[in-house]
Amino acid sequence: MKSGIVAIIGRPNVGKSTLLNHLAGEKVAIVSPVPQTTRHQIRAVFNDVRGQIVFCDTPGLHTSRHALDRAMISLVNDTVEGADVLLHLVDVTRHVGDEETKAIQRLCAARAPVVLGLNKVDIPVHYIPEYLAAWENAIGRSLNEATDRLMPVPVSALKGTNVDKLVDEIFARLPEGGPLYPADVLTDFPRQLAIQDVIREKLLLVLKEELPFSLAVHVEEIADRSRRLTYVKAAVLVERETQKAIVIGKGGAVLKKAGESARKELQQIYGRKFFLDLWVKCENKWKEDKDLLKKMGYLA
C-alpha cells in the first residue's frame, strides 16, 4: 500500500475543483472550505486498492509585498515542504506568465517530485510547449532525463481525459505506507471534521467563550438522506454534569441557537439542507479517551 500528501499548486481557475470533482464518488471525499485546524488544508482524500492520496490546497503564490501575502507564502512553503508529491496544475489555454514562472522556480527548489497537470487540453488552442520549456529551463536538463523530478501529464479535468493517468503517476511517486486517515471513517472523515468545527464554533459563540476547553463535538453519524438533505447526529461532550445545563441553556435555548446558525453555515458551504440532531453528553474523561480523540480527528 502507498499513501501520502499531495499539495496542489495552481492559479485560480486552472481547474482544481473540476479535477477533484471528477475524482469524487465513492473513492473520494471532497472537503469544505472551512478553515481547518490541521497543518494541511485537506481538500480531498482519494482511496483505491493501491492506497490513499490526501490532496491539500495551497493558497495562491502571490508577490510578497504585504504581510498577508507573506503569511500566505509561508503557508505555501509549509505545505510544499510537507508534501510527498507536488501537483502543479496549469491552464494550458493561457500563456505561462510571471506568476507561473515564479511558481515553477519555487517548486523546482522543493525536494518532492512534481507531477505537472497540463489541464484543459480539450480546448484546441494551447500552450503546452511553453510550459514544458519553462520547466525544462528551471530544471536545467531535458524533461526526458528528469522524470524523477517532473512528469508532465496532459489532462482534461472537465472531460475526464487522462485523469486516471495523472493518478497513476502520483501513486508511482508516493511512499509505501498505510492510510493516513482511518479506514472505517475514511470517505467522510474530512467532512465529519468540518461539520464538527462548525458546530463547535457556533456553540462557543453562543456560550460567549464559556467552557472552551471542556467542550468537544463528536459527529457520530452523517447520512445523505436525499439529494438535498443531510442528516447529522452529533454529541456535544462536556466534562461535568453541571456543564450540561449551561450548554443546553434555558428551555434548550443555547443548543437551539447554536444549532440554527451551524445549520445555516453548513447549508451555505455544501449547498444542501442539514438536519442537525444535537445532544449533550457528559463524558468526564473525553480528553483521555484515545479512541474517541482519534474519531474526532485530534489524534492520528
Ligand SMILES: Nc1nc2c(ncn2[C@@H]2O[C@H](COP(=O)(O)OP(=O)(O)OP(=O)(O)O)[C@@H](O)[C@H]2O)c(=O)[nH]1
Ligand atoms: N474546457 C475545459 N474547461 C475546464 C477544464 N477544467 C476546468 N475547466 C473550467 O475552468 C473553470 C475553472 O475551473 P475550477 O475547477 O473552478 O477552477 P479552480 O482552480 O478550482 O478555481 P479556484 O477555485 O478559483 O481556485 C470552470 O469554468 C471549469 O469548467 C478542462 O479540462 N477543460
